Amino acid sequence: MTKTIMVSNQKGGVGKTTTTLELGAIYARKGKRVLVIDLDGQVNLSMYVNAKYDDKNIPTIRDVLLEIKEILKQSELEITNDMEDGEDDIITRSIQTTDEGFDIIAGHRNLSNALAEFSDTTDVFLLKELISCLDDYDYILIDSAPARSPLLNMGYVAADYCLILTEADKASQDGVKQVVTDIKLLKKSKMSNIVILGILLNKNEDLKNQEEAYEDLCVFGKTNGCMPFETIIGKAASATTAKNMYKSIHAYRDTKGINKRSVQGILADFENLAIEIEKRIKKLEK
Numbered sequence: 686m687t688k689t690i691m692v693s694n695q696k697g698g699v700g701k702t703t704t705t706l707e708l709g710a711i712y713a714r715k716g717k718r719v720l721v722i723d724l725d726g727q728v729n730l731s732m733y734v735n736a737k738y739d740d741k742n743i744p745t746i747r748d749v750l751l752e753i754k755e756i757l758k759q760s761e762l763e764i765t766n767d768m769e770d771g772e773d774d775i776i777t778r779s780i781q782t783t784d785e786g787f788d789i790i791a792g793h794r795n796l797s798n799a800l801a802e803f804s805d806t807t808d809v810f811l812l813k814e815l816i817s818c819l820d821d822y823d824y825i826l827i828d829s830a831p832a833r834s835p836l837l838n839m840g841y842v843a844a845d846y847c848l849i850l851t852e853a854d855k856a857s858q859d860g861v862k863q864v865v866t867d868i869k870l871l872k873k874s875k876m877s878n879i880v881i882l883g884i885l886l887n888k889n890e891d892l893k894n895q896e897e898a899y900e901d902l903c904v905f906g907k908t909n910g911c912m913p914f915e916t917i918i919g920k921a922a923s924a925t926t927a928k929n930m931y932k933s934i935h936a937y938r939d940t941k942g943i944n945k946r947s948v949q950g951i952l953a954d955f956e957n958l959a960i961e962i963e964k965r966i967k968k969l970e971k
């Protein structure tokens with residue numbers, strides 16, 4: 686069964702896109718069928734994998750969600766019963782393959798306008814509707830934007846699991862609390878069944894304040910049922926260098942002339958994370 690994982694924290698720059706990209710690349714290399722959805726108007730992830738996000742012939746996630754919205758509206762009025770055909774067509778056209786081995790539905794600049802375009806109460810179910818049509822994948826990973834918006838709620842409603850990213854600083858940790866609060870509210874109103882898989886500490890530098898941050902996350906996790914991952918992602922310049930070359934760290938490692946030792950640490954961190962995620966899911970689904 687497809688596992689849909691939302692990568693989240695409305696605090697900017699904590700590593701959501703990096704983590705989504707690396708996990709996508711790792712699972713694809715393991716032979717898993719992976720789809721990544723870029724739910725961010727910054728379209729960073731789409732850029733990093735050379736996906737087209739401004740080509741009129743290739744629907745983006747915004748086009749797909751708007752089309753589903755339209756089709757559902759029509760079907761409510763019983764104008765057509767071709768809903769599934771219509772959805773299938775635009776969904777198929779929106780899926781792009783990447784050199785990383787995973788598929789992507791690209792983001793769109795206008796996603797930043799979500800409040801205007803997806804403000805109906807029922808819009809919160811649009812992404813869930815899309816995902817219910819995508820049963821060919823082992824993993825669907827959703828990269829989210831650094832802002833609370835209808836899109837973020839759509840993600841929490843659509844996904845099975847949430848992975849919350851944070852750095853050691855207080856603002857990022859406050860973002861973690863906001864995510865947990867938002868999810869609790871959606872679950873209370875029975876709109877979401879999402880389970881917080883864990884909190885991931887990123888850009889670790891082995892400093893004392895980072896240890897304290899991890900301890901704080903453990904305390905918070907215990908009372909809120911969302912323990913931090915044992916895996917911590919170290920800070921490494923290659924995380925940025927790879928993306929500047931439009932590659933995941935794995936693909937960057939395989940590039941000719943690269944000092945492979947310089948990426949070993951961070952690659953191992955992300956690989957450990959991928960394993961820990963699988964273990965946590967397995968335990969939850971036992």
Ligand SMILES: Nc1ncnc2c1ncn2[C@@H]1O[C@H](COP(=O)(O)OP(=O)(O)OP(=O)(O)O)[C@@H](O)[C@H]1O
Pocket residue numbers: 696697698699700701702703704725727729829830831887888889918919920921922924925926928951
């Ligand atoms: N482990 C890491 N070590 C060093 N740099 C990192 C690491 N993880 C991410 N970065 C860098 O931090 C910056 C922000 O990362 P990223 O874009 O993944 O964050 P984000 O949460 O998606 O940001 P936004 O909220 O703007 O979408 C990027 O330059 C990225 O390369």
Ligand SMILES: [Mg+2]
Pocket residue numbers: 701702703725729828829
């Ligand atoms: Mg991002």
